[in-house]
Amino acid sequence: DAKTTQPNSMESNEEEPVHLPCNHSTISGTDYIHWYRQLPSQGPEYVIHGLTSNVNNRMASLAIAEDRKSSTLILHRATLRDAAVYYCILRDVSVSGSNYKLTFGKGTLLTVNP
Amino acid sequence: NAGVMQNPRHLVRRRGQEARLRCSPMKGHSHVYWYRQLPEEGLKFMVYLQKENIIDESGMPKERFSAEFPKEGPSILRIQQVVRGDSAAYFCASSPSGSSYEQYFGPGTRLTVT
Numbered sequence: 001d002a003k004t005t006q007p008n009s010m011e012s013n014e015e016e017p018v019h020l021p022c023n024h025s026t027i028s029g030t031d032y033i034h035w036y037r038q039l040p041s042q043g044p045e046y047v048i049h050g051l052t053s054n055v056n057n058r059m060a061s062l063a064i065a066e067d068r069k070s071s072t073l074i075l076h077r078a079t080l081r082d083a084a085v086y087y088c089i090l091r092d093v094s095v096s097g098s099n100y101k102l103t104f105g106k107g108t109l110l111t112v113n114p
Numbered sequence: 115n116a117g118v119m120q121n122p123r124h125l126v127r128r129r130g131q132e133a134r135l136r137c138s139p140m141k142g143h144s145h146v147y148w149y150r151q152l153p154e155e156g157l158k159f160m161v162y163l164q165k166e167n168i169i170d171e172s173g174m175p176k177e178r179f180s181a182e183f184p185k186e187g188p189s190i191l192r193i194q195q196v197v198r199g200d201s202a203a204y205f206c207a208s209s210p211s212g213s214s215y216e217q218y219f220g221p222g223t224r225l226t227v228t
Contacts, residue, residue, distance in 0.1 A: 032215070034215070042221055042222070043118075043205045043207070043219030043220050043221050043222050044157065044205070044207075044219045045219065046215075046216040046217065046218070049215050049216075087156075093213065099212070099213055100145070100147065100162055100169075100170075100209075100212040100213070100217075101147075101159045101162070101170070102147075102149070102157075102159065102207075102217060103159070104149075104156040104157040104158070105156055106156050107156065
């Protein structure tokens with residue numbers, strides 16, 4: 001499985017934008033980039049996913065580098081509720097891949113200061 | 115629309131007892147996944163089931179662990195003769211299909227073995 005590298009922790013202030021980086025230099029052409037987050041004492045929650053183009057949804061934006069070897073999750077205005085561990089995950093969607101299996105790393109612990 | 119439900123939320127067992135963890139997927143979802151989160155570690159895939167079928171149990175320990183998803187009723191993760199090392203948070207997720215981009219997670223069952 002292609003691996004991802006994320007900083008262990010990041011800090012932000014409330015109402016400010018947050019850019020969470022993820023490196024995935026060994027990504028394959030059939031790997032989708034997914035982001036999940038896990039709030040304290042809760043199960044993971046899907047945030048966003050993309051393949052090549054930048055993506056936006058109501059929760060966040062995903063910026064994908066042109067060579068796809070890195071990506072950035074962008075929270076436009078952090079709130080206290082965004083404090084969580086954020087996981088960057090690659091999912092192979094090729095026919096032969098185990099594309100249902102999410103492989104979680106250690107993620108980035110985001111602290112939001114009031 | 116109720117989300118994924120897991121019960122119990124907390125379970126305490128003595129060494130050697132059995133633990134039964136239940137997961138009711140979201141309405142309309144027939145694909146269930148179990149993940150385990152050991153203390154200070156990331157979530158690890160355990161097993162993927164569809165109604166009445168185990169599709170992939172590559173992440174399950176070879177002994178004492180079993181899972182089922184019957185035609186009627188919730189999915190069950192069963193741990194026989196629990197040991198202290200089984201203490202962890204067990205999360206269930208569901209999706210409408212195996213290739214769905216998003217898995218919806220439950221709140222987890224925290225198992226403590228004394």
